[in-house]
Amino acid sequence: MADRKRSGRPARFTPVQIAETLALACQLPAETGVPLSRRSCPELAVELTARGITDSISASTVRRWLREDVLKPWQYRSWIFIRDPDFRAKARRVLDLYARTFEGVPLGPGEYVISSDEKTSVQARCRCHPTLAPGQARAMRVNHEYGRGGALAYLAAYDVHRAEIHGRCEPTTGVVPFMALVEQVMTQEPYASAKRVFWIVDNGSSHRGKRAIDRLAGRFPNAVMVHTPVDASWLNQVEIFFLIVQRKVVAPNDFTDLAEVRDRLRGFEDRYNATAQPFQWRFTTSDLDDLPDRLDRHTPADRQEESSATPTA
Known part of the structure; x- marks a missing residue:
């Protein structure tokens, strides 16, 4: 019972x-x-x-x-508040290019979009004890102590619609290394004979402002530089590739010297280009129109007043 x-x-x-x-x-x-x-x-x-x-x-x-509970108060995410007074216009140009449109006109078959940036200070850390592979009930073990083997800068140009990466390693960043990357890309096909090649870059010192625009156009008349808004590198698709490089190539950092770092990066480029597909970019101009309103809902009133009082010129 x-x-x-x-x-x-x-x-x-x-x-x-x-x-x-x-x-x-x-x-x-x-x-x-x-x-x-x-x-x-x-x-x-x-x-x-x-x-x-x-x-x-x-x-x-x-x-x-x-x-x-679904709320996890101990977790947090970092973000960058929009400060560029021309954010909407600059971001729209970039997003339109991702959608193969420029100034309201669809791109033709002889026009390409390149997303470019630099990954600074890729170090060669030689561990004082060999890294141990993961085993049963044991994670990979990487020795905490290491010898410094130097650092280099990794510059990359990502063809947004062809999903093709072009990279090079340099001792440091700067105008000369960036223009060397441009030369590497623009002197090979299909870019050398292209009608236009749009270079999307952030506002780093290597390619900042009108001087950089004129420098690029002067060297390659078919190249057009397009800047992302200030503090909005997340709009640059090459940053996604750098995240992949960090996860799959660099970490956990265990290299004998910089030559091994260069070889690993070159080998990964070949591997990536053999199978890569374009990123499924979902942030569109429609999301861009909604972004200021969503930010206002999460911004205290005193911060909004302070932002509105900031000079725009």
């Missing part, structure tokens, strides 16, 4: 108390004068009692509530 249903032990904490706990965990302690970046679970338990939200509560209970 089956047992009758039982009500069980009454819940000790109410849904309101749980909700107030989550709200406290999401609050920035510095806003209330507490010298912390975030509260730990024991500190949250003490604060809940001090505020009279609960009579008493254990840190393990708070930890369980946070673990089970």
Whole structure:
């Protein structure tokens, strides 16, 4: 004979108390004068009692509530606030090029879009003990101590629509190394005989401002430099490639010398070009129109007033 249903032990904490706990965990302690970046679970338990939200509560209970909830207050993401007064116009040019359009006119078959930038300070760290491969119930082990084998800059030009990478290693960044990359790309087909080749770059010192635009056009009349907005390198597709390089080639950094770094990067370019497909870029001009409104919803009023008071020239 089956047992009758039982009500069980009454819940000790109410849904309101749980909700107030989550709200406290999401609050920035510095806003209330507490010298912390975030509260730990024991500190949250003490604060809940001090505020009279609960009579008493254990840190393990708070930890369980946070673990089970969709909110993860201990996680954070960094971002860069839009400061360029011409952000919309500059970003629209870049996004239009990704969609194979320039100034309202579709690009033709003899026009190409290159996304270019530099990855600085790729180091050669020679570990003092050989790296151990991962095994059963054991992650890869990389020795903490290493000898410095120098550093180099990796410059890359990514053909957005053909998914082809052109790279080179240089001792450092600068105008001369960047123009060497341009020379490497623009003297080979299909770019040498192309009608136009658009170079999307950020505002780094190697290719900043009108002087860089004139320098590029003077050397290659069919090349057109297009700058991303200030502090908006995330609009440059080559940054995605650099993330792949960091994850698959550079980390964990264990190279005997810079020659090995160069060989690894060249080998990866060949491997990448053999199978790569264009990135599925989803941020469009429609998203661009919605971006300022979404930022305003997450920006305190005093920050908005400060931003609006910033000179635009």
